[in-house]
Amino acid sequence: MSAEFLSGHSPAEKTAYIAAIASIATTDNVASENEINYLLDLVDVAGLEDVDKDKIIAAAKDTSTDSLKRSLDVLKTSDLRFSMVADLIAFAQADSNLAAEGK
Numbered sequence: 001m002s003a004e005f006l007s008g009h010s011p012a013e014k015t016a017y018i019a020a021i022a023s024i025a026t027t028d029n030v031a032s033e034n035e036i037n038y039l040l041d042l043v044d045v046a047g048l049e050d051v052d053k054d055k056i057i058a059a060a061k062d063t064s065t066d067s068l069k070r071s072l073d074v075l076k077t078s079d080l081r082f083s084m085v086a087d088l089i090a091f092a093q094a095d096s097n098l099a100a101e102g103k
Contacts, residue, residue: 005045009080015052016074018042021087022060023068031060038090 006014022031022039031039039060043053059067075081 005042006080009078011048011052012074013078013080014046014048015055016071017078017080017084017087018046018048019056019059020068020071020075020084022056023062023065023071024088026060029063031057036060 006017009017018039021042022035026035036057039056040053043056048056059071062068075084
C-alpha cells in the first residue's frame with residue numbers, strides 16, 4: 001500500500017473513509033483477525049492517531065448502521081467517495097469469505 005494513501009485529505013475524512021469500509025465489509029457481523037489487521041494497516045499508512053484507530057475498530061464491530069451513516073455523512077462531499085469501491089473489494093477479499101447472496 002502506498003504512503004500516498006488518502007494523502008491530501010483531513011484526518012476526519014480519512015477516519016470516515018476507513019470506518020465506512022469497515023462497516024460495509026463486516027456486514028456479516030464478524031470482524032475476522034485478517035479484516036482487523038487489514039484495517040490496522042490502512043490506519044497506519046493513512047497516518048491516523050490511536051483515537052481514530054479506535055473509532056475504526058469500533059465501526060468494524062458495530063452491528064447497527066449508525067457508524068456507517070456517520071461516516072457516509074462525512075464522505076458525501078469528499079472526493080474519497082469515488083475510490084471507496086475498489087477498497088471495499090480488496091477488504092472483502094481479506095478474509096477469503098465472499099458470499100454471493102445478501103443478508
